[in-house]
Amino acid sequence: MTIHVIDTGFFKLDGGAMFGVVPKSIWNKQNPADENNLCTWAMRCLLIEDGDRLILIDTGMGDKQDAKFFSYYDPHGDATLQSSIANAGFQPADITDVILTHLHFDHVGGAVHFSSDGSQLLPTFPNATYWSNEAHWDWAVNPNPREKASFLKENIYPIKESRQLKFISGDSPFANIDFIMVDGHTEQMMLPVIHYQDKKIIYAADLLPSSFHIPIPWVMSYDMRPLQSMTEKTNVLQNAVNEGHILFFEHDPIYQAALVEQTEKGIRIKERAALIEFL
Template identity: 55%
Template sequence: MKLYTIDTELFRLDGGAMFGVVPKALWNKLLPADENNMCELAMRCLLIKDEERLILIDTGIGNKQDEKFLSRYLLHGSNTLDKSLAKHGYSKEDITDVFLTHLHFDHVGGAVEKSGKLLAPTFKNAVYWSNKSHWNWAKEPNARESASFLKENILPLQESKQLQFIDIPKNHELISFTDNISIRFVSGHTKDMMLPQIRYKNRTVVFVADLIPTAAHLLTPYIASYDMFPLQTIQEKTIFLEEALAKDYILFFEHDAQVECCTLCKNEKGKVVVKDSFTTADII
Protein backbone atom coordinates (compact mmCIF):
# COMPACT_ATOMS: atom_id res chain seq x y z
CA MET A 1 0.00 0.00 0.00
CA LYS A 2 1.02 3.59 -0.68
CA LEU A 3 -0.53 6.91 0.37
CA TYR A 4 -0.31 10.08 -1.71
CA THR A 5 -1.50 13.52 -0.67
CA ILE A 6 -3.63 15.14 -3.39
CA ASP A 7 -3.76 18.90 -2.91
CA THR A 8 -6.45 20.86 -4.73
CA GLU A 9 -7.25 24.55 -4.49
CA LEU A 10 -7.14 26.56 -1.29
CA PHE A 11 -10.26 28.50 -0.30
CA ARG A 12 -11.52 30.83 2.40
CA LEU A 13 -14.47 30.62 4.79
CA ASP A 14 -15.76 32.96 7.46
CA GLY A 15 -13.87 32.37 10.72
CA GLY A 16 -16.95 32.78 12.88
CA ALA A 17 -18.75 30.09 10.90
CA MET A 18 -15.74 27.79 11.30
CA PHE A 19 -15.74 28.06 15.10
CA GLY A 20 -19.36 28.65 16.09
CA VAL A 21 -19.80 30.00 19.60
CA VAL A 22 -16.06 30.22 20.37
CA PRO A 23 -15.00 33.91 20.54
CA LYS A 24 -12.67 35.21 17.85
CA ALA A 25 -10.19 36.31 20.52
CA LEU A 26 -9.57 32.59 21.17
CA TRP A 27 -9.77 30.90 17.76
CA ASN A 28 -7.91 33.65 15.92
CA LYS A 29 -4.75 32.66 17.80
CA LEU A 30 -4.95 29.21 16.25
CA LEU A 31 -6.27 29.96 12.76
CA PRO A 32 -5.74 33.67 12.02
CA ALA A 33 -8.35 35.44 9.89
CA ASP A 34 -7.70 38.15 7.32
CA GLU A 35 -9.14 41.67 7.41
CA ASN A 36 -12.47 40.30 6.15
CA ASN A 37 -12.64 37.65 8.88
CA MET A 38 -11.90 34.90 6.35
CA CYS A 39 -9.70 31.90 7.20
CA GLU A 40 -7.54 30.08 4.68
CA LEU A 41 -8.43 26.40 4.30
CA ALA A 42 -7.30 23.48 2.17
CA MET A 43 -9.33 20.99 0.15
CA ARG A 44 -6.86 18.13 0.55
CA CYS A 45 -7.71 14.68 -0.78
CA LEU A 46 -5.98 11.35 -0.23
CA LEU A 47 -4.99 8.79 -2.86
CA ILE A 48 -4.50 5.18 -1.76
CA LYS A 49 -2.73 2.60 -3.90
CA ASP A 50 -3.98 -0.68 -2.43
CA GLU A 51 -2.92 -3.64 -4.56
CA GLU A 52 -4.85 -3.28 -7.85
CA ARG A 53 -7.10 -0.50 -6.59
CA LEU A 54 -6.41 3.23 -6.76
CA ILE A 55 -8.77 4.86 -4.30
CA LEU A 56 -9.36 8.62 -4.14
CA ILE A 57 -10.90 9.97 -0.96
CA ASP A 58 -12.96 13.09 -1.72
CA THR A 59 -12.51 15.31 -4.76
CA GLY A 60 -12.43 18.99 -3.76
CA ILE A 61 -14.72 21.65 -5.19
CA GLY A 62 -14.12 21.00 -8.90
CA ASN A 63 -14.30 23.68 -11.60
CA LYS A 64 -17.72 23.33 -13.21
CA GLN A 65 -19.48 25.97 -11.10
CA ASP A 66 -19.89 29.46 -12.50
CA GLU A 67 -17.58 32.34 -11.61
CA LYS A 68 -20.09 33.89 -9.21
CA PHE A 69 -20.31 30.71 -7.15
CA LEU A 70 -16.56 30.11 -7.03
CA SER A 71 -15.82 33.75 -6.20
CA ARG A 72 -17.66 33.38 -2.87
CA TYR A 73 -14.95 31.01 -1.67
CA LEU A 74 -11.93 32.97 -2.96
CA LEU A 75 -10.23 29.98 -4.59
CA HIS A 76 -6.47 30.39 -4.89
CA GLY A 77 -3.21 28.48 -5.04
CA SER A 78 -1.44 26.63 -7.85
CA ASN A 79 -2.60 23.08 -7.02
CA THR A 80 -5.43 21.30 -8.81
CA LEU A 81 -6.71 17.74 -8.69
CA ASP A 82 -5.26 16.96 -12.13
CA LYS A 83 -1.85 18.45 -11.32
CA SER A 84 -1.60 16.59 -8.02
CA LEU A 85 -2.52 13.27 -9.61
CA ALA A 86 0.03 13.85 -12.38
CA LYS A 87 2.71 14.66 -9.80
CA HIS A 88 2.42 11.06 -8.60
CA GLY A 89 2.24 9.58 -12.09
CA TYR A 90 -1.54 9.12 -12.32
CA SER A 91 -4.48 10.53 -14.24
CA LYS A 92 -8.23 10.61 -13.67
CA GLU A 93 -8.63 7.53 -15.85
CA ASP A 94 -6.48 5.48 -13.45
CA ILE A 95 -8.80 5.91 -10.47
CA THR A 96 -10.73 2.72 -9.66
CA ASP A 97 -12.70 3.98 -6.64
CA VAL A 98 -13.87 7.40 -5.43
CA PHE A 99 -14.75 7.33 -1.75
CA LEU A 100 -16.98 10.26 -0.77
CA THR A 101 -16.90 11.04 2.94
CA HIS A 102 -20.02 13.15 2.45
CA LEU A 103 -21.70 15.14 -0.30
CA HIS A 104 -21.03 18.78 0.62
CA PHE A 105 -19.82 20.71 -2.43
CA ASP A 106 -16.23 21.16 -1.22
CA HIS A 107 -15.86 17.38 -0.91
CA VAL A 108 -17.80 16.09 -3.92
CA GLY A 109 -17.66 18.95 -6.46
CA GLY A 110 -14.74 17.44 -8.34
CA ALA A 111 -16.57 14.13 -8.74
CA VAL A 112 -18.62 15.53 -11.64
CA GLU A 113 -17.40 17.61 -14.58
CA LYS A 114 -18.86 19.31 -17.61
CA SER A 115 -18.73 17.26 -20.79
CA GLY A 116 -19.87 19.69 -23.47
CA LYS A 117 -23.22 20.94 -22.20
CA LEU A 118 -23.76 17.83 -20.10
CA LEU A 119 -22.55 16.79 -16.66
CA ALA A 120 -20.78 13.45 -16.26
CA PRO A 121 -18.61 11.67 -13.71
CA THR A 122 -15.04 12.95 -13.74
CA PHE A 123 -13.56 9.49 -13.14
CA LYS A 124 -14.88 7.39 -15.99
CA ASN A 125 -13.47 4.07 -14.77
CA ALA A 126 -14.25 4.43 -11.08
CA VAL A 127 -16.90 3.16 -8.73
CA TYR A 128 -18.23 5.99 -6.57
CA TRP A 129 -18.96 5.09 -2.94
CA SER A 130 -21.48 6.71 -0.61
CA ASN A 131 -24.15 5.27 1.70
CA LYS A 132 -27.88 5.30 1.15
CA SER A 133 -28.72 7.09 4.40
CA HIS A 134 -26.47 10.05 3.61
CA TRP A 135 -27.40 10.01 -0.07
CA ASN A 136 -31.11 10.35 0.73
CA TRP A 137 -30.30 13.07 3.27
CA ALA A 138 -28.42 15.01 0.58
CA LYS A 139 -31.07 14.57 -2.13
CA GLU A 140 -33.73 16.21 0.07
CA PRO A 141 -31.62 18.74 1.99
CA ASN A 142 -32.76 20.62 5.05
CA ALA A 143 -32.81 24.41 5.02
CA ARG A 144 -29.37 24.71 6.63
CA GLU A 145 -27.59 22.37 4.22
CA SER A 146 -29.37 23.21 0.98
CA ALA A 147 -26.51 25.49 -0.09
CA SER A 148 -24.01 22.66 0.47
CA PHE A 149 -25.83 19.81 -1.28
CA LEU A 150 -25.95 20.71 -4.96
CA LYS A 151 -27.92 18.51 -7.36
CA GLU A 152 -25.34 18.95 -10.12
CA ASN A 153 -22.76 17.27 -7.87
CA ILE A 154 -24.99 14.36 -6.95
CA LEU A 155 -27.55 13.33 -9.56
CA PRO A 156 -25.11 12.69 -12.44
CA LEU A 157 -23.42 10.05 -10.31
CA GLN A 158 -26.64 8.13 -9.86
CA GLU A 159 -27.57 8.49 -13.52
CA SER A 160 -24.17 7.13 -14.59
CA LYS A 161 -24.67 3.78 -12.83
CA GLN A 162 -21.19 4.18 -11.31
CA LEU A 163 -22.58 4.80 -7.83
CA GLN A 164 -22.64 2.11 -5.16
CA PHE A 165 -23.74 2.25 -1.55
CA ILE A 166 -21.92 0.99 1.53
CA ASP A 167 -24.19 -0.74 4.02
CA ILE A 168 -24.25 0.86 7.48
CA PRO A 169 -24.44 -1.61 10.37
CA LYS A 170 -27.34 -1.05 12.76
CA ASN A 171 -25.05 -0.10 15.63
CA HIS A 172 -22.85 2.10 13.37
CA GLU A 173 -19.79 0.08 14.34
CA LEU A 174 -16.54 0.21 12.38
CA ILE A 175 -16.79 -1.87 9.19
CA SER A 176 -14.29 -3.02 6.56
CA PHE A 177 -14.07 -1.38 3.14
CA THR A 178 -10.94 -3.27 2.04
CA ASP A 179 -8.51 -5.48 3.92
CA ASN A 180 -6.58 -2.36 4.93
CA ILE A 181 -9.34 0.27 5.17
CA SER A 182 -12.19 0.46 7.68
CA ILE A 183 -15.00 3.01 7.87
CA ARG A 184 -16.10 5.01 10.91
CA PHE A 185 -19.58 6.59 10.76
CA VAL A 186 -20.30 9.94 12.44
CA SER A 187 -23.38 12.14 12.21
CA GLY A 188 -22.72 15.39 14.08
CA HIS A 189 -21.53 17.35 11.04
CA THR A 190 -24.02 15.77 8.66
CA LYS A 191 -25.92 12.50 8.69
CA ASP A 192 -23.72 9.40 8.33
CA MET A 193 -20.47 10.98 7.21
CA MET A 194 -17.85 8.27 6.56
CA LEU A 195 -14.27 8.49 7.84
CA PRO A 196 -11.74 6.06 6.29
CA GLN A 197 -9.41 4.48 8.82
CA ILE A 198 -6.32 3.12 7.04
CA ARG A 199 -3.80 0.57 8.27
CA TYR A 200 -0.51 1.72 6.79
CA LYS A 201 3.09 0.81 7.70
CA ASN A 202 1.90 -0.57 11.05
CA ARG A 203 0.21 2.73 11.83
CA THR A 204 -3.44 3.81 11.72
CA VAL A 205 -4.16 6.88 9.59
CA VAL A 206 -7.62 8.41 9.93
CA PHE A 207 -9.01 10.79 7.31
CA VAL A 208 -10.96 12.97 9.72
CA ALA A 209 -12.86 15.05 7.10
CA ASP A 210 -15.19 17.52 8.84
CA LEU A 211 -15.30 15.82 12.22
CA ILE A 212 -12.09 17.78 12.89
CA PRO A 213 -11.60 20.18 9.95
CA THR A 214 -8.25 21.57 11.12
CA ALA A 215 -5.78 21.14 13.96
CA ALA A 216 -7.33 24.28 15.46
CA HIS A 217 -10.52 22.23 16.02
CA LEU A 218 -8.95 19.67 18.35
CA LEU A 219 -10.30 21.44 21.42
CA THR A 220 -13.69 19.97 22.32
CA PRO A 221 -15.95 23.06 22.01
CA TYR A 222 -14.25 24.28 18.82
CA ILE A 223 -16.79 23.13 16.25
CA ALA A 224 -18.13 24.75 13.12
CA SER A 225 -21.56 26.31 12.92
CA TYR A 226 -21.99 24.22 9.76
CA ASP A 227 -22.49 21.13 11.96
CA MET A 228 -26.10 19.96 11.99
CA PHE A 229 -25.94 18.42 15.46
CA PRO A 230 -23.28 20.25 17.52
CA LEU A 231 -23.66 18.24 20.73
CA GLN A 232 -23.30 15.02 18.77
CA THR A 233 -20.15 16.37 17.11
CA ILE A 234 -18.70 17.09 20.56
CA GLN A 235 -19.53 13.59 21.75
CA GLU A 236 -18.14 11.92 18.61
CA LYS A 237 -15.01 14.04 18.66
CA THR A 238 -14.39 13.36 22.35
CA ILE A 239 -14.69 9.59 21.90
CA PHE A 240 -12.52 9.62 18.79
CA LEU A 241 -9.76 11.76 20.31
CA GLU A 242 -9.47 9.55 23.38
CA GLU A 243 -9.14 6.53 21.09
CA ALA A 244 -6.64 8.34 18.87
CA LEU A 245 -4.52 9.24 21.89
CA ALA A 246 -4.62 5.74 23.33
CA LYS A 247 -3.75 4.07 20.01
CA ASP A 248 -1.40 6.73 18.63
CA TYR A 249 -3.44 7.36 15.47
CA ILE A 250 -2.22 9.67 12.73
CA LEU A 251 -4.83 12.26 11.78
CA PHE A 252 -5.03 13.38 8.14
CA PHE A 253 -6.62 16.83 7.85
CA GLU A 254 -8.67 17.70 4.80
CA HIS A 255 -9.04 21.42 5.50
CA ASP A 256 -5.95 22.52 7.43
CA ALA A 257 -3.85 24.61 5.05
CA GLN A 258 -0.73 24.23 7.22
CA VAL A 259 -0.94 20.85 8.99
CA GLU A 260 -1.36 17.83 6.74
CA CYS A 261 -0.97 15.03 9.29
CA CYS A 262 -0.33 14.90 13.02
CA THR A 263 -0.16 12.74 16.10
CA LEU A 264 -1.64 13.87 19.41
CA CYS A 265 -0.76 14.38 23.04
CA LYS A 266 -2.21 16.20 26.05
CA ASN A 267 -0.63 19.43 27.25
CA GLU A 268 -0.03 20.45 30.85
CA LYS A 269 -3.67 21.56 31.10
CA GLY A 270 -4.96 18.22 29.89
CA LYS A 271 -6.05 19.57 26.50
CA VAL A 272 -5.57 17.50 23.34
CA VAL A 273 -3.00 19.19 21.08
CA VAL A 274 -0.70 18.39 18.17
CA LYS A 275 2.30 16.33 19.21
CA ASP A 276 4.09 16.07 15.86
CA SER A 277 3.02 17.31 12.42
CA PHE A 278 4.23 15.88 9.09
CA THR A 279 3.13 14.77 5.62
CA THR A 280 2.06 11.40 4.27
CA ALA A 281 5.51 11.08 2.71
CA ASP A 282 7.02 11.20 6.21
CA ILE A 283 4.99 8.32 7.68
CA ILE A 284 7.29 5.45 8.67
Protein backbone atom coordinates in the same frame (compact mmCIF):
# COMPACT_ATOMS: atom_id res chain seq x y z
CA MET B 1 0.33 0.23 -0.13
CA THR B 2 1.45 3.67 -1.29
CA ILE B 3 -0.28 6.85 -0.16
CA HIS B 4 -0.21 10.15 -2.06
CA VAL B 5 -1.43 13.46 -0.65
CA ILE B 6 -3.56 15.16 -3.31
CA ASP B 7 -3.75 18.95 -3.04
CA THR B 8 -6.66 20.57 -4.87
CA GLY B 9 -6.02 24.18 -3.88
CA PHE B 10 -7.29 26.51 -1.19
CA PHE B 11 -10.51 28.37 -0.51
CA LYS B 12 -11.88 30.79 2.06
CA LEU B 13 -14.63 30.47 4.65
CA ASP B 14 -15.89 32.76 7.37
CA GLY B 15 -13.75 32.38 10.48
CA GLY B 16 -16.70 32.60 12.85
CA ALA B 17 -18.50 29.83 11.00
CA MET B 18 -15.43 27.62 11.08
CA PHE B 19 -14.77 28.09 14.80
CA GLY B 20 -18.32 28.27 16.16
CA VAL B 21 -18.60 29.62 19.70
CA VAL B 22 -14.86 30.17 20.10
CA PRO B 23 -14.17 33.93 20.33
CA LYS B 24 -12.32 35.53 17.46
CA SER B 25 -9.73 36.89 19.88
CA ILE B 26 -8.70 33.27 20.42
CA TRP B 27 -9.12 31.58 17.03
CA ASN B 28 -7.63 34.47 15.07
CA LYS B 29 -4.25 33.60 16.59
CA GLN B 30 -4.48 30.16 14.96
CA ASN B 31 -5.70 31.07 11.48
CA PRO B 32 -5.78 34.86 11.03
CA ALA B 33 -8.75 36.23 9.11
CA ASP B 34 -8.57 38.75 6.29
CA GLU B 35 -10.42 42.09 6.21
CA ASN B 36 -13.66 40.23 5.38
CA ASN B 37 -13.31 37.83 8.31
CA LEU B 38 -12.43 35.02 5.93
CA CYS B 39 -9.77 32.39 6.72
CA THR B 40 -7.86 30.29 4.20
CA TRP B 41 -8.41 26.54 4.19
CA ALA B 42 -6.99 23.65 2.19
CA MET B 43 -8.94 21.09 0.19
CA ARG B 44 -6.66 18.10 0.64
CA CYS B 45 -7.43 14.55 -0.47
CA LEU B 46 -5.69 11.17 -0.44
CA LEU B 47 -4.86 8.76 -3.24
CA ILE B 48 -4.11 5.21 -2.15
CA GLU B 49 -2.46 2.48 -4.22
CA ASP B 50 -3.51 -0.82 -2.69
CA GLY B 51 -2.97 -3.91 -4.81
CA ASP B 52 -4.92 -3.54 -8.04
CA ARG B 53 -7.03 -0.69 -6.66
CA LEU B 54 -6.35 3.03 -6.89
CA ILE B 55 -8.56 4.71 -4.32
CA LEU B 56 -9.26 8.45 -4.11
CA ILE B 57 -10.75 9.89 -0.93
CA ASP B 58 -12.79 13.06 -1.62
CA THR B 59 -12.38 15.32 -4.63
CA GLY B 60 -12.24 18.98 -3.56
CA MET B 61 -14.48 21.71 -4.94
CA GLY B 62 -13.99 21.17 -8.66
CA ASP B 63 -14.19 23.91 -11.26
CA LYS B 64 -17.63 23.73 -12.86
CA GLN B 65 -19.56 26.34 -10.85
CA ASP B 66 -19.99 29.88 -12.13
CA ALA B 67 -18.00 32.99 -11.22
CA LYS B 68 -20.65 34.19 -8.76
CA PHE B 69 -20.44 30.96 -6.78
CA PHE B 70 -16.65 31.00 -6.68
CA SER B 71 -16.64 34.66 -5.60
CA TYR B 72 -18.05 33.55 -2.24
CA TYR B 73 -15.17 31.16 -1.61
CA ASP B 74 -12.17 32.60 -3.48
CA PRO B 75 -10.63 29.31 -4.66
CA HIS B 76 -6.93 29.87 -5.22
CA GLY B 77 -3.55 28.16 -5.42
CA ASP B 78 -1.68 26.40 -8.21
CA ALA B 79 -2.71 22.83 -7.38
CA THR B 80 -5.78 21.18 -8.87
CA LEU B 81 -7.27 17.72 -8.46
CA GLN B 82 -6.19 16.73 -11.95
CA SER B 83 -2.67 18.17 -11.72
CA SER B 84 -2.02 16.53 -8.35
CA ILE B 85 -3.21 13.14 -9.61
CA ALA B 86 -0.94 13.58 -12.64
CA ASN B 87 1.97 14.49 -10.39
CA ALA B 88 1.41 11.19 -8.58
CA GLY B 89 1.79 9.44 -11.94
CA PHE B 90 -1.84 8.72 -12.78
CA GLN B 91 -4.77 9.86 -14.90
CA PRO B 92 -8.49 10.05 -13.99
CA ALA B 93 -9.19 6.84 -15.93
CA ASP B 94 -6.80 4.97 -13.62
CA ILE B 95 -8.89 5.59 -10.50
CA THR B 96 -10.84 2.46 -9.50
CA ASP B 97 -12.67 3.81 -6.45
CA VAL B 98 -13.75 7.20 -5.13
CA ILE B 99 -14.72 7.37 -1.46
CA LEU B 100 -16.90 10.39 -0.70
CA THR B 101 -16.80 11.14 3.00
CA HIS B 102 -19.91 13.28 2.49
CA LEU B 103 -21.55 15.25 -0.29
CA HIS B 104 -20.86 18.87 0.66
CA PHE B 105 -19.61 20.82 -2.35
CA ASP B 106 -16.01 21.18 -1.14
CA HIS B 107 -15.68 17.40 -0.84
CA VAL B 108 -17.59 16.13 -3.88
CA GLY B 109 -17.35 18.98 -6.42
CA GLY B 110 -14.42 17.45 -8.29
CA ALA B 111 -16.24 14.14 -8.71
CA VAL B 112 -18.22 15.52 -11.66
CA HIS B 113 -17.11 17.68 -14.58
CA PHE B 114 -18.47 19.12 -17.80
CA SER B 115 -17.88 17.24 -21.03
CA SER B 116 -15.46 18.85 -23.47
CA ASP B 117 -18.29 20.58 -25.34
CA GLY B 118 -19.95 21.72 -22.11
CA SER B 119 -23.19 19.91 -22.86
CA GLN B 120 -23.11 17.16 -20.22
CA LEU B 121 -22.15 16.60 -16.61
CA LEU B 122 -20.09 13.45 -16.37
CA PRO B 123 -18.18 11.58 -13.65
CA THR B 124 -14.58 12.80 -13.61
CA PHE B 125 -13.38 9.23 -13.07
CA PRO B 126 -15.02 7.14 -15.79
CA ASN B 127 -13.84 3.74 -14.56
CA ALA B 128 -14.34 4.28 -10.83
CA THR B 129 -16.95 3.10 -8.40
CA TYR B 130 -18.17 6.02 -6.30
CA TRP B 131 -18.84 5.09 -2.67
CA SER B 132 -21.29 6.80 -0.32
CA ASN B 133 -23.87 5.35 2.06
CA GLU B 134 -27.63 5.23 1.73
CA ALA B 135 -28.48 7.31 4.80
CA HIS B 136 -26.20 10.17 3.81
CA TRP B 137 -27.25 10.03 0.16
CA ASP B 138 -30.92 10.32 1.15
CA TRP B 139 -30.03 13.21 3.47
CA ALA B 140 -28.25 15.01 0.63
CA VAL B 141 -30.93 14.60 -2.04
CA ASN B 142 -33.65 15.65 0.42
CA PRO B 143 -31.72 18.44 2.17
CA ASN B 144 -32.85 20.40 5.17
CA PRO B 145 -33.07 24.19 4.67
CA ARG B 146 -29.98 24.91 6.78
CA GLU B 147 -27.72 22.56 4.84
CA LYS B 148 -29.28 22.85 1.38
CA ALA B 149 -26.69 25.29 0.02
CA SER B 150 -23.93 22.73 0.60
CA PHE B 151 -25.62 19.97 -1.43
CA LEU B 152 -25.50 20.96 -5.10
CA LYS B 153 -27.52 18.82 -7.50
CA GLU B 154 -24.89 19.08 -10.24
CA ASN B 155 -22.35 17.47 -7.90
CA ILE B 156 -24.60 14.60 -6.85
CA TYR B 157 -27.16 13.42 -9.38
CA PRO B 158 -24.73 12.71 -12.26
CA ILE B 159 -22.97 10.16 -10.07
CA LYS B 160 -26.13 8.11 -9.66
CA GLU B 161 -27.21 8.60 -13.26
CA SER B 162 -23.88 7.15 -14.40
CA ARG B 163 -24.62 3.93 -12.50
CA GLN B 164 -21.19 4.18 -10.89
CA LEU B 165 -22.61 4.75 -7.40
CA LYS B 166 -22.54 2.12 -4.69
CA PHE B 167 -23.41 2.31 -1.00
CA ILE B 168 -21.25 1.07 1.85
CA SER B 169 -23.26 -1.03 4.26
CA GLY B 170 -21.92 -3.49 6.79
CA ASP B 171 -18.47 -4.81 5.98
CA SER B 172 -16.02 -2.50 4.23
CA PRO B 173 -15.50 -3.18 0.51
CA PHE B 174 -11.79 -2.42 1.00
CA ALA B 175 -9.15 -4.76 2.39
CA ASN B 176 -7.25 -2.06 4.30
CA ILE B 177 -9.81 0.70 4.89
CA ASP B 178 -12.49 0.67 7.56
CA PHE B 179 -14.95 3.45 8.37
CA ILE B 180 -16.08 5.43 11.38
CA MET B 181 -19.61 6.76 10.88
CA VAL B 182 -20.42 10.10 12.53
CA ASP B 183 -23.54 12.25 12.56
CA GLY B 184 -22.61 15.56 14.17
CA HIS B 185 -21.46 17.46 11.08
CA THR B 186 -23.97 15.85 8.74
CA GLU B 187 -25.91 12.60 8.61
CA GLN B 188 -23.61 9.54 8.41
CA MET B 189 -20.37 11.18 7.34
CA MET B 190 -17.75 8.51 6.73
CA LEU B 191 -14.26 8.78 8.20
CA PRO B 192 -11.93 6.33 6.42
CA VAL B 193 -9.52 4.51 8.71
CA ILE B 194 -6.54 3.47 6.62
CA HIS B 195 -4.46 0.53 7.83
CA TYR B 196 -0.91 1.27 6.72
CA GLN B 197 1.63 -1.32 7.87
CA ASP B 198 1.33 -1.18 11.68
CA LYS B 199 -0.31 2.26 11.75
CA LYS B 200 -3.82 3.64 11.41
CA ILE B 201 -4.50 6.90 9.61
CA ILE B 202 -7.81 8.58 10.43
CA TYR B 203 -9.04 10.68 7.50
CA ALA B 204 -10.78 13.21 9.72
CA ALA B 205 -12.91 14.98 7.06
CA ASP B 206 -15.10 17.61 8.75
CA LEU B 207 -15.17 16.08 12.21
CA LEU B 208 -11.69 17.55 12.68
CA PRO B 209 -11.23 19.85 9.69
CA SER B 210 -7.87 21.13 10.94
CA SER B 211 -5.33 20.72 13.69
CA PHE B 212 -6.77 23.89 15.22
CA HIS B 213 -10.01 22.00 15.94
CA ILE B 214 -8.53 19.48 18.37
CA PRO B 215 -9.97 21.08 21.57
CA ILE B 216 -13.41 19.54 22.09
CA PRO B 217 -15.46 22.81 22.14
CA TRP B 218 -13.89 23.99 18.85
CA VAL B 219 -16.79 22.85 16.67
CA MET B 220 -17.87 24.46 13.42
CA SER B 221 -21.14 26.38 13.14
CA TYR B 222 -21.72 24.32 10.00
CA ASP B 223 -22.31 21.21 12.11
CA MET B 224 -25.92 20.05 12.23
CA ARG B 225 -25.59 18.53 15.71
CA PRO B 226 -22.71 20.28 17.51
CA LEU B 227 -23.11 18.46 20.83
CA GLN B 228 -22.92 15.16 19.01
CA SER B 229 -19.82 16.38 17.18
CA MET B 230 -18.21 17.00 20.56
CA THR B 231 -18.98 13.45 21.68
CA GLU B 232 -17.70 12.00 18.41
CA LYS B 233 -14.54 14.10 18.59
CA THR B 234 -13.94 12.91 22.13
CA ASN B 235 -14.20 9.26 21.07
CA VAL B 236 -11.97 9.62 18.00
CA LEU B 237 -9.35 11.66 19.82
CA GLN B 238 -9.24 9.39 22.86
CA ASN B 239 -8.66 6.40 20.62
CA ALA B 240 -5.98 8.37 18.78
CA VAL B 241 -4.21 9.02 22.09
CA ASN B 242 -4.56 5.44 23.29
CA GLU B 243 -3.52 3.77 20.03
CA GLY B 244 -1.24 6.37 18.43
CA HIS B 245 -3.47 7.00 15.42
CA ILE B 246 -2.33 9.53 12.81
CA LEU B 247 -4.93 12.22 12.12
CA PHE B 248 -5.08 13.48 8.53
CA PHE B 249 -6.61 16.93 8.04
CA GLU B 250 -8.53 17.81 4.90
CA HIS B 251 -8.76 21.56 5.50
CA ASP B 252 -5.75 22.57 7.60
CA PRO B 253 -3.99 25.30 5.58
CA ILE B 254 -0.54 24.35 6.88
CA TYR B 255 -0.38 20.91 8.42
CA GLN B 256 -1.36 17.65 6.73
CA ALA B 257 -1.33 15.41 9.77
CA ALA B 258 -0.77 15.17 13.51
CA LEU B 259 -0.37 12.97 16.55
CA VAL B 260 -2.19 13.90 19.76
CA GLU B 261 -1.57 13.36 23.46
CA GLN B 262 -3.36 13.72 26.77
CA THR B 263 -2.44 16.87 28.74
CA GLU B 264 -3.72 18.61 31.85
CA LYS B 265 -5.85 20.81 29.58
CA GLY B 266 -7.28 17.87 27.65
CA ILE B 267 -6.20 16.24 24.41
CA ARG B 268 -3.83 18.45 22.48
CA ILE B 269 -1.42 18.29 19.54
CA LYS B 270 1.72 16.28 20.25
CA GLU B 271 3.30 16.76 16.82
CA ARG B 272 2.07 17.98 13.45
CA ALA B 273 3.80 17.69 10.11
CA ALA B 274 3.49 16.35 6.58
CA LEU B 275 1.86 12.93 6.50
CA ILE B 276 4.98 11.24 5.13
CA GLU B 277 6.88 12.15 8.30
CA PHE B 278 4.59 9.87 10.33
CA LEU B 279 4.74 6.88 7.97
